Amino acid sequence: MRSIAEGNRRVRWLLMVWVVVLIAASLVGISSIQGDLTAEAQAALDEAGITIAAVEFEGRNAVLSGSTSQQAGAEEVVAGIAGVRTVRWVAVDQASTVAAGSESTTGPTPTSTTTITTTLAPTTTLPPTTAPDGVSWFNANLSAGTLTMAGAIPDPEAAGRLAFVTDLVYAPYLDNQVEVDDTVAAASWVPNIATVSAMLAIVGESSLEVAGEKAIVRGYPPTKERAAQLAGALQQALGPDVELTTDFTITGLEPPVVAADAPGDGKLYLTGTMPSQEVADMIAGIGVQVFGVENVVNDLEVAEGIDTTFSLFRLPLTFPLFQPVPQWNITIVDDLITGNLRGGATFASGSAKLSPELEQILPIAAGILSRNPTLVITVEGHTDSLGSDATNMALSVARAEAAANWLIAAGIQPERIFAVGRGEGSPIADNKTAAGRAKNRRVEFILGPPQEQGGN
Numbered sequence: 404m405r406s407i408a409e410g411n412r413r414v415r416w417l418l419m420v421w422v423v424v425l426i427a428a429s430l431v432g433i434s435s436i437q438g439d440l441t442a443e444a445q446a447a448l449d450e451a452g453i454t455i456a457a458v459e460f461e462g463r464n465a466v467l468s469g470s471t472s473q474q475a476g477a478e479e480v481v482a483g484i485a486g487v488r489t490v491r492w493v494a495v496d497q498a499s500t501v502a503a504g505s506e507s508t509t510g511p512t513p514t515s516t517t518t519i520t521t522t523l524a525p526t527t528t529l530p531p532t533t534a535p536d537g538v539s540w541f542n543a544n545l546s547a548g549t550l551t552m553a554g555a556i557p558d559p560e561a562a563g564r565l566a567f568v569t570d571l572v573y574a575p576y577l578d579n580q581v582e583v584d585d586t587v588a589a590a591s592w593v594p595n596i597a598t599v600s601a602m603l604a605i606v607g608e609s610s611l612e613v614a615g616e617k618a619i620v621r622g623y624p625p626t627k628e629r630a631a632q633l634a635g636a637l638q639q640a641l642g643p644d645v646e647l648t649t650d651f652t653i654t655g656l657e658p659p660v661v662a663a664d665a666p667g668d669g670k671l672y673l674t675g676t677m678p679s680q681e682v683a684d685m686i687a688g689i690g691v692q693v694f695g696v697e698n699v700v701n702d703l704e705v706a707e708g709i710d711t712t713f714s715l716f717r718l719p720l721t722f723p724l725f726q727p728v729p730q731w732n733i734t735i736v737d738d739l740i741t742g743n744l745r746g747g748a749t750f751a752s753g754s755a756k757l758s759p760e761l762e763q764i765l766p767i768a769a770g771i772l773s774r775n776p777t778l779v780i781t782v783e784g785h786t787d788s789l790g791s792d793a794t795n796m797a798l799s800v801a802r803a804e805a806a807a808n809w810l811i812a813a814g815i816q817p818e819r820i821f822a823v824g825r826g827e828g829s830p831i832a833d834n835k836t837a838a839g840r841a842k843n844r845r846v847e848f849i850l851g852p853p854q855e856q857g858g859n
Contacts, residue, residue, distance in 0.1 A: 444481050451480045468493040539590040541581065544610040545603040547682075548716025549576040552600065554613075555584040556593045568597040572604060576716060590615060591644040598640040604713040605633040613641070619648040625656045625710045656710035658737035661686065661703070661718055665694075667730040671722070672700045678709035689719035693726060714738045724770060727763055733850065740778060742850040744768065745831070750844040752789065755801035757809065761846065765806060768848045769813045781821040781849040782806045787840035788827045800824030806846045823853045 444458045444465060455469030455477050465481045467474075467490060478490045541554035550573040556562060562583045569577055581596075592599065592613060603609045606629060609622030620637055624630040630651045638647050661675030671694045677683040683703040690699045714735045725731045725744070733742035744767065749758055757765075772778060784803030786795040803822040811817050832839035 440484075443484055447480050447484060448477060451476065453477050453480060465490045466493060467491070537587055538615045539587045539593055540612075540614040541592075541596060541599070542610070542612050543600060543603060545573075545606075545713070546608055546610075547576075547711070548607075548713060549573070549578070550600070550603065551578040551580075553580040555582050555587050556596065557583065557585050557587050557589055558593050559583045561593050561596050564597040565600055569600050572601050575720075588615075592616075592618075592641045595640050595642065599637065602633060602636045602640055605629065605636060607710065607712045607715075609633065611637065613645070616644050617646045617648075619650060621650040623652050623654050625654050625658065627653055654710065655708075657708055659709050659712060659715055660734075660736050661715060662732065662734040663690070663718060663722070664732040665725065665728075665730060666732075670694065670698045670700055672702070674702045675704070676706050676709055677703050677715075678705070678711045680705050682711060682715055686715070686719045690722055693722040712738055714740070721771070724767060728767060740850055744848040745845070749841050750802060752787070752840070752844065753798065755784075755798060755805045757805055761806065762809075764848075765809050765813075769810055769815060771850070772810070772815045772819065778850060779819045779821065779852055780810075781823055781851065781853040782810075783829075783847045783849060783853070784822070784824045785829055785843055785845050785847070786827045787843040788830070788834040789840065790827075792826060796824055796826040798824075799826050802844075802846050806848075821853045 441458055441460060448455065448458070453473060453476050455467055455473050457466075457468045458481070459466045459468075467477050467481060469477065469492075474492045478492060482490045539554075539556050541552070541556065543550060543552045550569060552565075552569065562581060565581060566579060569579060590613075599611070599613075603611060603622075606622040606624045609620065609624075611618060611620045618637070618641055620634060622630070622633065624633060630649070630653060634647065634649050634651075638645070641647060656678070659676055659678060661677070662673070664672040664674075666672070671690045673687060673690060677686075683701075683705055687699060687701045687703060690701070718733065718735055721733060725733075728744050730745040731743060733740065744764065749760065750756070751758070768780060772780060782803045784799035784801065784806075786799050786802075788795075790798070800822065801824075803824055807817075807820045807822040810820055827834075827843070830839075830843045831845075832842035834840050834843060
C-alpha cells in the first residue's frame with residue numbers, strides 16, 4: 404500500500420492511457436493461472452458430486468461438455484467460481500470442437516448474467532488479409548470499439564497470449580481470426596504480439612499491418628502527441644528489428660466527457676458529450692439492458708468536434724459489473740478514469756471485521772483492477788461519531804487496511820492500493836440514529852489516488 408504523497412506524483416501519466424501497460428501484468432504466469440482456474444472448476448464439480456466429460460476455458464469463459472442431464476448443475480457450480488465470466492455447455496458429441504490451449508485471466512472477477520449487445524458497426528474496415536507466402540503476418544483494425552484481427556504466426560504460445568490479452572482488453576467487441584501456421588517463418592515481433600495488439604487502444608480509430616519485419620500503422624489521433632504515443636508504444640512492442648511506417652491524420656478533435664451515476668435510487672444517470680448519436684445510443688442502450696428503460700435518465704449530448712475514444716466503449720461494460728453495488732459513479736475524461744463505489748459495506752460498531760456485504764463488493768473492485776493494471780485505487784475507511792477522534796481515526800485506518808489486505812491477497816499489487824482512514828469526518832447519514840451510524844461505518848472505493856482532506 405502506498406502513501407498519499409507518493410500517490411499524487413505522476414498519477415495522471417499512469418492513468419491517461421490505462422490499457423497500454425495492461426499486458427505487463429497480464430502476461431505473467433498465464434499458463435499456470437489457467438491451470439489453477441481449470442483445477443478449481445474441476446474441484447468444485449468433484450465436491451458437488453458432478454462428473455462431466457471435460458472442463459476447458461476460452462479466455463475467461465468456461466466450456467463444459469457432458470450429457471444433457473448434467474448441464475444445469477455443472478453450469479451453476481462453475482458459474483459461481485470467481486474468475487469465470489461465462490459458462491457454455493457443449494454436448495458430448497460436440498466436445499471435440501472445443502478450442503484447447505487458450506489462456507485464462509487473473510484475479511477474482513464477478514460473474515454477470517447480463518448479455519451485452521450492440522448494433523454499432525465499425526466505421527473502418529480491416530486492412531487486406533494477405534501477405535507473402537511463408538511470412539508471419541498480422542493485421543488488426545480498431546474501430547467503434549471493436550478490434551478485428553487476422554494473421555498467421557508459427558508460435559501457438561504467442562497465439563494463446565494474444566487470445567487472452569485481446570479478450571481481456573477488447574471483449575465482447577472482438578473478432579480474432581489469427582491462425583497458428585507452422586509453415587510460416589518466425590519473425591522478431593511474434594512473441595510480443597499480445598502487447599502489440601493492446602497498443603491500438605491508444606487511438607480509438609487505428610489499424611496495423613505487419614508482414615515479416617515491416618509494419619505500417621494508420622489512424623486518426625486527435626493530437627500529434629497522441630500519434631507519437633501510439634507510434635512509440637508500437638515500435639517498442641514490435642522491437643528494433645521492425646521497420647515501422649506511420650500514416651496518421653491528426654483530427655484536432657476534443658476528448659469526450661462521460662459520466663455514469665447510480666446514486667442508490669435504482670436509477671442510472673448518464674451525462675456527457677458524445678461524438679455521435681450512435682455512440683450515445685450504444686451507451687444508453689446498455690444502461691437500459693441492465694437497469695431497465697424506465698430507470699435510465701439519459702442526458703448524453705452530441706456535439707461536433709468530439710473524438711471517438713476507446714474508453715467510450717469500455718464504460719458501459721461496467722454497468723452489469725457494478726449491479727451489486729448500492730451506489731457508484733464513474734467518470735472518464737480524456738481516458739482518465741475516476742469513480743467511487745459506495746454503500747452496503749457496513750461494519751459492526753467498533754469492529755474492522757469485513758462484513759458479508761463488503762465481501763461481495765470486494766471482488767468487484769478486484770475485477771476492475773485486474774482488467775486495468777494501470778489503475779490505482781483508494782480504500783477509504785470511515786466510522787460513526789461514537790468514540791473519541793483518535794479512536795475513530797485508528798478504527799477507520801484498520802477498516803481500510805482490512806479491505807486493502809483482502810485485495811492484496813486476491814493478487815492485486817500492494818503498490819496500487821492506498822488505504823486511508825477518514826475517521827468520523829465524512830458522514831453520509833445522520834449519526835443521531837442507529838441506522839445512520841450503521842451507514843457511516845463503511846469503506847469506500849475510489850478509482851484513483853487519495854485526495855488530501857484537512858481535518859479528517
